[in-house]
Amino acid sequence: MTAMTDAGEALHPPCSGPSVWRGGDLADREEWILRFSSRRLAEIDSALREARRRDLTLLKLTAADFPIPTLAGELRRIAQVLEHGRGFALVKGLRVEQLGGPAASTVFWGLGQYLGRPVPQNADGHILGHVRDTGRTLTDPATRGYQTRAALPFHTDGADLLALLCLRTPRAGGRTSLVSSAAVHNAVLDLRPDLAKRLYRTYYFDRRQEHPPEEPPYADAPLAARPGGALSMRYNRCYLESAQRFPQVPRLEPADLELFDLMDEVAGSPEFRLDIDLEAGDLLLLNTHTIMHARSEFEDHDQPELKRHLLRLWLALPHRPRSDGARDGVTPRDVIRPRNAASQAETNPRRLPT
Template identity: 85%
Template sequence: MTGTTDAAAALHAPCSGPSVWRGGDLANREEWILRLSSDQLAEIDSALREARRRDLTLLKLTAADFPLPALAGELERIAEALEHGRGFVLVKGLPVEQPGEPAASAVFWGLGQYLGRPVPQNADGHMLGHVRDTGRSLADPATRGYQTRAELPFHTDGADLLALLSLRTPRSGGRTSLVSSAAIHNAVLDLRPDLTERLYRTYFFDRREEHAPEEPPYAAAPLAARLPGGALSMRYNRCYLESAQRFSQVPRLEPADLELFDLIDAVAASHKLRLDIDLRAGDLLLLNTHTVMHARAEFEDRDQPELKRHLLRLWLAFPHRLRIGGARDGVTPRDVIRPRNAASQPETSPRRLPT
């Protein structure tokens, strides 16, 4: 009985450490920003030339093929901050306009190799994603957030790390916001301690048609889990939680569940907790989806197709560490047995690097 009591008490203990932060405290500070120097940009350009020389398809490009002898140390510090620190970093100044999309994709992929293992982002097995408006409605169960210009409330993605490289910005709107999941947990504990236990219950998330035929169309997971040492891992997407209710096999959400979701949404959107970021072309946003939620405001896009908002996206798994319940390992591709070995990942886009 004592063990059960201790476990319950641990769930109600407030989170602490660097993953607990308030956006209002960070808005006018820059310790979470890396502005690339001319030397670092020259090293990236040298790595791109070496990758071209090796004449590899993009998905076969490894860190060894994209050598960054000095910048590798900085990326190692970034990886440490992502997994064990604040949970997010903004890298500014990557060249994306003059070299063009293929070269920017190669640089993005090459940098990602130093941070984690790329995992599939959809059931088609795509490893490098394109975030742009397709005119689809988020109300359509087959639509994902990266395909629409509509507002995206605070949520987490399906991998350990999310990387977004901005190639082009919209005409207006589209602001990105971040919030500490641990700070949200503490706010729930402080404002509605009676709802805290529900954070650790199992809920059901709509998979939005991103599943193999033999798999269920929904996934079960708790919103929150405590890691060894007491750190918090959180998974949340209200849109997917509510659309999973379309399946008769999924238990019905209770009124208290909706009260919890309302509280999470309200706390996450508060000016005190959230950090707003206007991504510019060449900005690379990196975040740990276990410890940071993100949102995006609705945007108005440009008329010319070649000028429309466009971001590249990578989902990355932590290279050395499995979380409680396993790493968030992306989406299982249809008709593909996904290997666990990074060197044998299915190649869905065998495009060679630009010369």
């Protein structure tokens, strides 16, 4: 039994446009970096006061409850860059230490409402995620990378957009790296066209025990798809390989491992990757269809109150073509799913992590 099904052997054309970039060309430029001005920070403070006045739980807070009339226009422009441009942006200067954890969470959630619809990040239905070391390791099949301090090779997440707000940095390490999925796609096409054909075949991903009991413990999807003509990349080598523990999953072939090796080599090369040392108050936004991200291993502080901590949102774009299996987050275990996806956002109960 082969490891994937063929979706056609014809070579797809190379990707073009602003989503194709190389880190070496962007490292010394700053057009991808924005900074909150004092005026924008004042607008955020005003929106936070309004949100508190309305006394809503976080999950009920909408963009209308977090009014940022001027900044909203800037977020719309950022959204265009995420969807139709280079696919990522770094916004600096949010005063997270001054805000404190709960207020920073409210601000993060409020800003996210202007970019997309938050979706569950795990089978417990958590919508606002916490990226921090819990002492677990990836040898545990129920553990995911964000719960560890281990190095995380280049991968994509399970939503259309990923938003990360850095609250605290580690003692050492934890560097974030980005790479253009379109540039990696084109490099594979150029270097090994025989392997490039496999990008569009179906593979199987481990769901890390985060699936409803009536569904299989793995998901199937191609690594690359072109819904609506735009590239959508889905890649996580750790989950591709750990899915092999299930006897129902077809075996990976030597050529598949060659493909993964080549993708990892290209993505990790200084020419292609862009390294970012996130600082407290940095807001990183990226399109998971066109950007892969990685993280180096980190050494954390001894004091709990100083340990590395990022807030995370997975955001869905309702208008995004869903022919690649969608990026609608993780299906919660304990909910009854509606008959149609359109009603899912209104009927799924979702809880914040504790």
